[in-house]
Amino acid sequence: MFDFSLDKPHEECGVFGIYAPNQEVARLTYYGLYALQHRGQESAGIAVSDGRAIEVHKGMGLVSEVFSNHIIKNLHGKMAIGHVRYSTTGSSLLANAQPLVVHYQKGMMALAHNGNLTNATELREELGLNGAVFQTTTDSEVIINLITRYRRESLEDALVKTMMDLRGAYAVVILAEDKLFGLRDPHGVRPLCIGKKGERYCLASESCALDTVGAEFVRDLEPGEIVVIDENGLHSRPGLRKNRSSSCAFEYIYFARPDSTIDQINVSESRLKMGIELAHECPIDADLVIAVPDSGTASALGYATTLGLPFGEGLIKNRYVGRTFIQPTQEMREVGVRLKLNANASVLKDKRIVMIDDSIVRGTTSSKLVAMVRKAGAKEVHFLISSPPVAYPCYYGIDTAEREKLIANRLDMEGIRKFVGADSLHYISEEGLLRALGTENVCLACFNGSYPIPVSDLNRGKNSCG
Numbered sequence: 306m307f308d309f310s311l312d313k314p315h316e317e318c319g320v321f322g323i324y325a326p327n328q329e330v331a332r333l334t335y336y337g338l339y340a341l342q343h344r345g346q347e348s349a350g351i352a353v354s355d356g357r358a359i360e361v362h363k364g365m366g367l368v369s370e371v372f373s374n375h376i377i378k379n380l381h382g383k384m385a386i387g388h389v390r391y392s393t394t395g396s397s398l399l400a401n402a403q404p405l406v407v408h409y410q411k412g413m414m415a416l417a418h419n420g421n422l423t424n425a426t427e428l429r430e431e432l433g434l435n436g437a438v439f440q441t442t443t444d445s446e447v448i449i450n451l452i453t454r455y456r457r458e459s460l461e462d463a464l465v466k467t468m469m470d471l472r473g474a475y476a477v478v479i480l481a482e483d484k485l486f487g488l489r490d491p492h493g494v495r496p497l498c499i500g501k502k503g504e505r506y507c508l509a510s511e512s513c514a515l516d517t518v519g520a521e522f523v524r525d526l527e528p529g530e531i532v533v534i535d536e537n538g539l540h541s542r543p544g545l546r547k548n549r550s551s552s553c554a555f556e557y558i559y560f561a562r563p564d565s566t567i568d569q570i571n572v573s574e575s576r577l578k579m580g581i582e583l584a585h586e587c588p589i590d591a592d593l594v595i596a597v598p599d600s601g602t603a604s605a606l607g608y609a610t611t612l613g614l615p616f617g618e619g620l621i622k623n624r625y626v627g628r629t630f631i632q633p634t635q636e637m638r639e640v641g642v643r644l645k646l647n648a649n650a651s652v653l654k655d656k657r658i659v660m661i662d663d664s665i666v667r668g669t670t671s672s673k674l675v676a677m678v679r680k681a682g683a684k685e686v687h688f689l690i691s692s693p694p695v696a697y698p699c700y701y702g703i704d705t706a707e708r709e710k711l712i713a714n715r716l717d718m719e720g721i722r723k724f725v726g727a728d729s730l731h732y733i734s735e736e737g738l739l740r741a742l743g744t745e746n747v748c749l750a751c752f753n754g755s756y757p758i759p760v761s762d763l764n765r766g767k768n769s770c771g
């Protein structure tokens with residue numbers, strides 16, 4: 306049977322950066338991170354710089370738990386970066402929280418990273434042989450070590466050289482030498498966008514964070530691009546030759562906030578279109594369409610509208626639940642799901658239900674929800690999924706579990722249907738998903754095992770650097 310003891314959301318990290326002398330950069334970063342909280346809940350941190358010295362505060366937990374008004378007020382500087390973490394390489398420990406800060410031959414540097422390197426172990430070994438020491442077990446520390454190693458050249462050249470060594474996914478913000486830098490890997494797997502607030506610039510994993518701090522969206526970083534933000538404004542330096550862009554499809558399906566737009570695709574709109582595609586691929590004669598909130602909501606609306614079916618609030622999400630910290634016993638796991646979601650019997654009773662969620666990963670949530678909806682009186686439960694089956698692990702920064710734990714890797718379609726207990730089960734096709742996204746330039750590795758960036762065997766485990 307499956308080991309459910311590792312049940313937790315499938316997340317990654319969020320980064321934010323701002324260059325704004327005479328503004329409260331720590332507070333703005335705090336708000337930016339608050340908007341990106343869904344990207345990681347294990348730890349949070351903010352580093353501020355006056356152009357020379359860097360101060361950092363980080364801690365385990367949510368942004369609101371790590372920072373108080375007092376702490377924010379005492380972080381002074383003209384620029385800042387921040388990070389919310391969901392660990393992918395290196396355990397969830399304070400020592401691994403970001404931003405990472407180092408002293409090097411030219412002063413101080415702070416770095417925050419979203420993504421996952423696929424050659425971190427090899428790079429770490431090589432750096433270690435050349436005398437580098439490490440204070441964390443993250444892949445992100447490899448990046449900062451490489452930059453300082455190459456810093457005999459100008460900082461921009463050092464960044465280019467570093468990017469030539471790195472494989473994998475990285476959206477990175479850096480404070481160093483009176484400047485704020487942003488880097489995006491040549492495949493553009495993880496998002497990073499630029500905002501303008503007055504005359505000043507900021508960087509964020511998702512555009513929703515720009516809205517929160519009152520910045521105008523300027524554009525996404527190009528794959529392989531480096532941007533430099535300082536007293537003179539913003540300039541771009543082509544870092545590495547851009548590959549065919551492979552931005553992560555899972556960002557649109559599940560991960561990013563619906564009000565964000567990534568690489569010209571609005572997340573909520575793409576989910577709506579996934580629902581429309583599902584309606585074309587699998588029209589079901591039902592009485593009511595419901596969503597697993599929140600990430601299933603837009604798809605369920607698209608499905609219902611296309612087929613002219615009513616949409617109802619069949620499952621209600623407790624808005625105060627972030628992570629459920631589900632205990633590894635059957636009873637506590639069920640409490641965990643019930644704490645987060647509850648069936649609304651008054652709309653479900655005696656109805657034939659189509660229930661739409663964005664994904665099935667390990668299968669834990671789905672089986673509980675189908676049972677819950679039946680218990681609330683539904684006559685039939687048809688379960689539709691707005692992503693193809695997740696059958697391969699992500700090595701680029703989304704923690705979707707090891708291959709053996711993925712239900713689509715273990716069971717065939719009928720086996721999964723039986724496991725979740727639905728009357729019928731249908732996943733969107735890969736073609737349907739691509740039509741909904743309106744581009745083929747996306748990474749679909751977790752669905753089809755075709756990895757756009759090679760992953761060495763040494764980098765296939767969570768603690769591969771530790």
Ligand SMILES: O=P(O)(O)OC[C@H]1O[C@H](OP(=O)(O)OP(=O)(O)O)[C@H](O)[C@@H]1O
Nearest residue numbers: 314315600664665666667668669670671
């Ligand atoms: O098959 P599983 O391993 O249970 O994973 C699938 C579920 O996980 C995600 O939700 P999650 O509860 O992580 O977060 P959400 O509330 O943001 O949707 C996703 O939206 C599915 O509902």
Ligand SMILES: NC(=O)CC[C@H](N)C(=O)O
Nearest residue numbers: 317318392393394419420
């Ligand atoms: N999910 C992420 O983006 C995590 C960043 C980095 N790999 C870490 O584990 O700290």
Ligand SMILES: [Mg+2]
Nearest residue numbers: 597598599600
């Ligand atoms: Mg969910």
